[in-house]
Amino acid sequence: MRKSVLFVLAVAVVLLAGFGAAAQDEKVLVIGHTEQTDFYDPANGFTGTTSLVRRATYDTLVTFPDEDASEILPSIASSWAISDDGLHYTFTLDDSFLFNNGDSVTADDVVFSIQRLKYVNGNPSFLAAGIDSVVANEDGTVTFTLPEVRPTFVTELANTAFSITNADVVRANGGTDGMDAAETDGAADYLNQNSAGTGPYQIDSWAPQDETVLVRNPNYPGEAPYFDRILIVNIPEAATQKAALESGQIDIATDLSPDQMTELEGNPDVNIWRGPGQWNHFLIMNADPEIGGPVSDPRVWLAVRLALDYEGYLQLWPGSVTPGSVMNYFLAGAFQDDRALSRDLDRSKALLAEAGYPDGFDIDLKYPDWNAFGIDMNINAQKVQADLAEAGINVTLAPGEFSIALEEYRLGNAGFGYWLWGPDINDPVDVLAFVPGGKVATERLRFTEERAPAEILELRDAVKKESDPVRRAELFDQIQVWLQESGNFAPFLYPPTQTALRVGINGYNWHPQWVMDVAIISRDEM
Amino acid sequence: MPLQVFFLRRLLLTIPLLIGITLVSFIIANAVPSDPVSANIPQNAFDNEEIIAAFRAKWGLDKPPHEQYLTYLGNLLRGDLGVSIKTSKPVLEDIRQFLPATIELASFGILIGMALGIGTGIIAAVWRNSLADYLTRSNVVIGVSFPIFVLALIGLNLLHVQWGIVAGPGRLDFIMRDPPNVTGLFMVDAALAGQWDKFSNAFSHLILPAFVLGSYVAGIIARITRSSMLEVLGMDYIRTARSHGLHERRVIIHHALSNAMIPIVTVIGLSTANLMTGAVLIESIFAWPGIGRDAFRAATSQDFPAIMGVSILIASIYVLVNFIVDILYYFLDPRIRVA
Numbered sequence: 001m002r003k004s005v006l007f008v009l010a011v012a013v014v015l016l017a018g019f020g021a022a023a024q025d026e027k028v029l030v031i032g033h034t035e036q037t038d039f040y041d042p043a044n045g046f047t048g049t050t051s052l053v054r055r056a057t058y059d060t061l062v063t064f065p066d067e068d069a070s071e072i073l074p075s076i077a078s079s080w081a082i083s084d085d086g087l088h089y090t091f092t093l094d095d096s097f098l099f100n101n102g103d104s105v106t107a108d109d110v111v112f113s114i115q116r117l118k119y120v121n122g123n124p125s126f127l128a129a130g131i132d133s134v135v136a137n138e139d140g141t142v143t144f145t146l147p148e149v150r151p152t153f154v155t156e157l158a159n160t161a162f163s164i165t166n167a168d169v170v171r172a173n174g175g176t177d178g179m180d181a182a183e184t185d186g187a188a189d190y191l192n193q194n195s196a197g198t199g200p201y202q203i204d205s206w207a208p209q210d211e212t213v214l215v216r217n218p219n220y221p222g223e224a225p226y227f228d229r230i231l232i233v234n235i236p237e238a239a240t241q242k243a244a245l246e247s248g249q250i251d252i253a254t255d256l257s258p259d260q261m262t263e264l265e266g267n268p269d270v271n272i273w274r275g276p277g278q279w280n281h282f283l284i285m286n287a288d289p290e291i292g293g294p295v296s297d298p299r300v301w302l303a304v305r306l307a308l309d310y311e312g313y314l315q316l317w318p319g320s321v322t323p324g325s326v327m328n329y330f331l332a333g334a335f336q337d338d339r340a341l342s343r344d345l346d347r348s349k350a351l352l353a354e355a356g357y358p359d360g361f362d363i364d365l366k367y368p369d370w371n372a373f374g375i376d377m378n379i380n381a382q383k384v385q386a387d388l389a390e391a392g393i394n395v396t397l398a399p400g401e402f403s404i405a406l407e408e409y410r411l412g413n414a415g416f417g418y419w420l421w422g423p424d425i426n427d428p429v430d431v432l433a434f435v436p437g438g439k440v441a442t443e444r445l446r447f448t449e450e451r452a453p454a455e456i457l458e459l460r461d462a463v464k465k466e467s468d469p470v471r472r473a474e475l476f477d478q479i480q481v482w483l484q485e486s487g488n489f490a491p492f493l494y495p496p497t498q499t500a501l502r503v504g505i506n507g508y509n510w511h512p513q514w515v516m517d518v519a520i521i522s523r524d525e526m
Numbered sequence: 527m528p529l530q531v532f533f534l535r536r537l538l539l540t541i542p543l544l545i546g547i548t549l550v551s552f553i554i555a556n557a558v559p560s561d562p563v564s565a566n567i568p569q570n571a572f573d574n575e576e577i578i579a580a581f582r583a584k585w586g587l588d589k590p591p592h593e594q595y596l597t598y599l600g601n602l603l604r605g606d607l608g609v610s611i612k613t614s615k616p617v618l619e620d621i622r623q624f625l626p627a628t629i630e631l632a633s634f635g636i637l638i639g640m641a642l643g644i645g646t647g648i649i650a651a652v653w654r655n656s657l658a659d660y661l662t663r664s665n666v667v668i669g670v671s672f673p674i675f676v677l678a679l680i681g682l683n684l685l686h687v688q689w690g691i692v693a694g695p696g697r698l699d700f701i702m703r704d705p706p707n708v709t710g711l712f713m714v715d716a717a718l719a720g721q722w723d724k725f726s727n728a729f730s731h732l733i734l735p736a737f738v739l740g741s742y743v744a745g746i747i748a749r750i751t752r753s754s755m756l757e758v759l760g761m762d763y764i765r766t767a768r769s770h771g772l773h774e775r776r777v778i779i780h781h782a783l784s785n786a787m788i789p790i791v792t793v794i795g796l797s798t799a800n801l802m803t804g805a806v807l808i809e810s811i812f813a814w815p816g817i818g819r820d821a822f823r824a825a826t827s828q829d830f831p832a833i834m835g836v837s838i839l840i841a842s843i844y845v846l847v848n849f850i851v852d853i854l855y856y857f858l859d860p861r862i863r864v865a
Contacts, residue, residue, distance in 0.1 A: 030700045038612050121580045182580050188614060207623065208613040209823055210815040211700075233700050235813040239679055240695045244813070246687045249694050402826070 029227040029505075029521060032241040032250035035209060035234035041191035042113070042163035044122035048515050049212070049232065051160045055514035056214055056230065057100075058163030058197030061091055061110065061142075062154055066520055068330060069426035069512050072154050076105055076164055076198070077142075086149040086467065091142045099166040100195065100202045100217040107136035112167035114144075115177035120185045124161035151467040155427040160514055166196040200225045200519040209234050214518070226522035238374070245270060245500055251523070252508065253500045254515070257374040258317050261498045273499045274319055275510050276330045278422040279373060281380060282323075283308075283365075283490040284409070285416055288446035292415045294361040298486055303351035305490045306344045307391035312383060317375060319496035325480035326491045327431035328423045330512060333476045334431075341484060348391045360392025367418035368406065369399035375495050381418055384492075412444050426512055428476045434489055435460050435479060447488050456482050529856065536852050540845045544838070548602065551837035552595050555830050598834065607838070608831035612823065617835035620820060625839070626710025627697060628809070628816035631739065632801040634732055638740025639747055639801075640794060644783075646744070647751025647790075651759060652778060662748055669745025678738045678811045685734060693730040695813035702727060735812040739805060743797040750793045754786035761785075787858050795851035799844045 033052075039045030040053050061077040064070070077091035097105040111134050118128035132145045146153060156162075167177075174186030195203040200222065201214040214230040233250065235241045241253040242260050246267065256264070264270045285301050286292030294300055310322045324335025352360060365384060370377050378399060385395040395416075400408070408414050421440070423430040433439045436452030437460060449457060459482065463475040483489070497510045504524040510516060582588040586597065601608060607617035650662035686694040697712050698704065705716040705724050713732070716725035758764065759782050767781045768774075806818035817836065824832035 026701075028701045038614065121577050123577075125577065192614070207815070208615065208620070209820060210623075231700055233696065233813065234815070235695060236819075237810045237813070240682065240811050240813050243682045243687050244695050244700075247690070247694050249696070249700055 026229060027227045027523070028229045028231060029252070029518060029523070030231045030233060030250040031252045031254065031516075031518075032235040032244050033232050033252075034236045034255045035212075035232070037208075039122070039188060039192055040195070040203060040206060040212075041122070041188045042161060042165060042197075043117040043120045043125070043185075044188050044191075046123035046161060051513060052232070052515040052518070053203065053212060053214065054160035054163050054197075055199070055511075055516075056201040056518050057195035057199040057203055057217075058160065058165070059097060059199055060160060060162045060164065061157050063158050064426065064511070064513055066511070066517055067509055069158075070332065072158060076110070080154065086151075087146050089144045089146070089153060090137070091144075093140060093142070096221055097198045098219050098221050099169070099198055100219055101166065101169060102219045103166055103168065105164060105198060106167075107140050107142045109167045110134070110142045110164055111136045112170070112177045113164045114162065116165070116170070116175060116181055116185065117161060119177060119179050119181035121182035122188075124159070127156060127159060127161050149465050149467075151465070151472070152425055152427045152429045156425055158426070158513065163197055165191070169196040201230060204229075225519040227518070230518045242500070245502065248502060251502045251505050252516075255374065256498065256500050257371070257376075258319065258495070258498065260374075261500060262318070264500055269503050271501045271503055271505070273501060273508055273510065274496050277320070277495045277497045278328065278330075278512050279375075279420045279495065280323055280326060280328055280422075280491055281372075281375070281377075281418070281420045281493040281495070282326060283384065283416070283418055283492070284414065284440075284445055285488045285490070286412070286414060286445045287441075287448070287451050287488055288412075291413060291446065293363065294355070294357055295363060295416045297355045298488070299351045299355040300357070301488050301490070302485065303348045303355070303391065304388065304393070305341055305484075306348035306351070307388050307393070308341075308384070308490060308492050309343050309387045310340065310492060311343075312387070313380065313493045316379060316383060317493065317495050319498065321494045321496075323491040323494050325431070325483050326421075326434045326487065326489045327428060327476070327480055327483075328421070328512075329494055331423065331426065331428045331430065333428050333473045335480050335484075339480075345391055352392060357392070360394060362394045362396065363416050364396045364398040365416055365418060366398045366400060366405060366408065366414045368402040370402050372420055373495070374498070375493075377418060380493065384418065409444055412446050414444070423512070428472075429463070431476065431479060431483070432460055432464070434483060434487060441488065445488055453486070456486070532856055533853065536849055540849065543845055544841065545599075547841040548599060548834070548838060549595070551834050551841075552591075552598065555833045555837075556591055602838070607835040610824070610832040610835075611829045612827050612832065617831050620832065621817065621835060621839055622710070624815060624817045624820045627814055628802060628805060628818060630697075630711045630713065630732065631735055631805060631808070631814060631816060632798065634736035635739030635801045635805075636743065636794065636798045638737055639743035639797060642740060642744035643747025644751050644790065647748040648755055648778065648783065650748065650752040651755035654756065659752075662752065666745040666749045669741050669748075674738060674742050675807045675811060677741065678735070678808055681734050681738055682811065692734045693727065695731075695811075697731055697814065698724060698727050699731075735808050735814060739801055739808055743801065746793055746797060747790065750789050751786070754789045755782055758782045758786040784858075788855065791851055791854050791858065795847045795854075799847040802840075802843050802847075 033049065035049050036047040037045055037049035040050060042054055042058060059076050061075060062072050063075040065073060076093060076097050078094040080089055080091045082089055093105060093107060095104060099105065114128060114131065114134045117125055118131060130146065130150065132147050134142060134144050136142055170187045173190035176185050178184065193203065193206055200217055200220045202217045204213040204215040206212045211234065212232040216224060216228060235244060238256050238260060242256055244250045245253040261272055264272060283304060285295040285304065287296050289296040314320050314322060321329065322337045322340040323329060324337055324339040327334040329336060352358065365381055367377055367381055381397050381399065385397055388395050409417060409419060434441050435456060436442060436447045437449050437457065441447040459475055459479050463472060463479065466472045466475060499508065499510060501508055505521060506524065507521045508516060586594055609615065610617050610620055613620055646662045650659040653659055682694065685692045693699065702724060705712055705721050706719050708715045708718055712728040713725055716728055764777060764782055767777045805816060806822050808814065809816040809819040817839065821836040824836055
């Protein structure tokens with residue numbers, strides 16, 4: 001009997017010995033994150049997690065500042081020149097960049113990377129569709145030719161999808177930049193598990209839906225990053241992220257809800273980073289009378305905007321701001337909350353009466369039953385329902401499964417709905433998606449050019465070609481004024497981006513392009 | 527009936543069952559009123575017809591459904607479950623990656639469930655209408671009716687965050703490297719490699735989610751054990767055994783429990799299959815990279831090859847467990863051998 005007791009005790013000691021102790025010298029950063037990626041291959045992946053990893057493992061020709069997307073900075077390209085006709089961009093390469101196997105970056109690598117992106121038909125390939133050609137010149141520079149003037153082109157190149165890969169390595173692993181790359185390229189598997197870039201880190205391993213491991217690039221010529229290893233752990237459940245952060249198992253939690261952030265405010269071991277958010281929440285109104293019914297009338301569009309209780313949404317989601325327009329508010333020239341609409345129920349009701357609905361109308365609000373990065377869309381939908389009821393509009397909530405609702409929206413079959421948008425290009429030109437002829441306005445909400453007044457089409461065409469920054473800002477100002485008065489969207493909320501960090505983690509900054517740059521994060525030495 | 531005939535008959539019955547399951551899974555997966563294109567192509571590429579056409583051709587979505595199904599069935603017979611749309615890896619490889627974590631969790635869960643369920647069930651039956659019986663019956667109701675995710679979150683916050691007596695999410699502390707992969711079961715692999723720190727760390731991560739899972743099935747097992755034992759304890763042969771002066775422990779374990787095992791084995795079998803396949807919530811809450819979480823991911827991203835693969839796996843687990851239960855019946859119940 002005594003022997004069996006001793007045996008049980010010995011087993012218990014062995015089993016419990018490992019709990020809580022994983023002492024080590026290695027500097028490791030653990031990020032708790034809801035993994036959203038299908039590829040780390042730069043030419044195939046186009047999601048938040050992919051951007052985060054690409055920022056750490058690759059470089060682009062040009063880039064943004066660490067803090068935001070307010071300007072374009074040199075990166076692999078040390079300088080660039082634009083031809084007089086605005087169609088040719090020539091980039092001079094900085095020869096100090098080295099790939100993780102020690103090779104120098106050449107013009108051929110740039111051409112290969114861009115052409116592979118264009119022809120492989122991956123998720124981000126559309127970004128390169130507007131490039132006619134890219135050529136390596138004898139002097140080591142690279143020239144891009146565009147089919148038409150596009151002042152945003154250099155900004156577009158800062159997207160991490162334009163990461164420059166080592167052509168020799170990618171070719172050796174089945175990659176190609178031929179026009180038949182969609183059928184013949186076979187490098188995606190290799191680039192999902194390895195990186196062939198110039199960034200401070202390289203991919204060590206990726207277990208999809210589980211964990212991504214980055215280690216230092218041994219040939220990185222710049223200042224070595226603080227951490228030896230970066231672990232991006234897939235923790236889809238926000239409550240679990242919170243628990244893991246509180247217990248110190250992870251250093252950064254990226255997906256906590258505003259409520260959970262509030263609960264963490266008193267925790268001495270946790271800091272909360274707050275900054276401008278990426279997602280604009282808005283109502284959509286279909287311009288086709290057969291689909292939108294009463295919400296296809298431009299007077300109703302404005303009536304809906306004026307019926308929303310903007311202050312109420314800020315109380316629901318502390319730290320948020322009211323959008324001044326449907327242009328994401330961190331983009332240059334975007335209307336801030338001081339130029340946002342205010343609630344005016346009398347004018348809203350008058351507009352409804354003018355449109356032929358003095359007693360309001362009944363309508364379904366379609367939206368995804370989804371927690372959008374910590375914001376429960378159901379809660380906002382209920383608030384919209386209550387707000388519009390005061391103007392006489394009787395809204396029935398019609399939440400749908402995400403992919404089913406998304407499909408209806410994308411096909412332009414949603415009459416009245418609630419969606420959100422994060423910019424594809426960190427340039428004010430992104431707002432043109434909401435202008436007649438643009439992706440969201442026309443393809444999803446049937447606000448076609450035929451239905452649109454000439455003034456907005458002229459403004460749109462002018463701003464697309466305008467390269468003078470002052471004149472450009474003026475045109476975007478006018479476009480936003482038009483959208484506020486006449487657009488078929490009702491933007492009502494910009495939730496903040498909030499990230500919870502263990503105390504001692506420094507250098508974190510949420511970025512609209514790459515989520516965070518792990519290479520500039522460090523930890524206080526004990 | 528000889529064991530071989532019994533075994534073969536049960537085995538043959540599984541073949542049409544599995545084929546039927548592939549058909550039902552295929553029909554259900556295709557009946558969802560949504561297009562996998564919208565779930566797997568980014569918004570901005572949605573307008574690019576070339577990309578969409580290439581996507582449809584790549585995944586065979588441009589073919590009529592019956593052709594898709596027959597192609598799938600043909601590939602399945604060759605052991606090819608297709609390639610996951612979302613992970614771009616063979617579905618079989620994904621299953622190999624995720625299944626061991628689930629097996630490890632479910633095995634411990636069912637062991638805990640059996641220990642708690644059978645133990646308390648016997649106590650409740652032997653001391654019928656005692657305090658122990660009332661407590662057991664109350665716990666059964668609580669165990670079955672209490673939402674498992676609430677129990678998991680309470681456990682995580684109290685036992686891990688507040689009191690620090692068990693480890694938190696994941697299969698190991700995140701900063702620990704996995705043990706060398708042999709079986710995929712971390713405790714086994716760590717033991718094989720002699721990495722006892724990882725062995726104990728893996729155990730400390732396993733104990734809480736396994737206990738939560740186990741407590742759920744323990745309630746059902748306890749209830750069945752109690753009622754089955756009560757029925758057997760009233761039998762004449764139990765009275766006869768006692769009148770022969772046998773020790774009470776021997777009467778309960780050898781004479782009563784062994785004869786009460788048929789319904790208990792049945793419910794353990796079903797519970798095992800349930801735990802292997804239905805641990806989605808627990809795997810999500812404990813960041814446990816298992817098959818339940820993969821199934822949820824596949825369903826929400828309309829990853830048809832993965833949905834089909836996971837469905838067939840789940841069905842196979844049920845079939846296998848039922849098969850094992852049938853074999854156990856053969857040994858437990860002499861009437862089956864005679865029939």
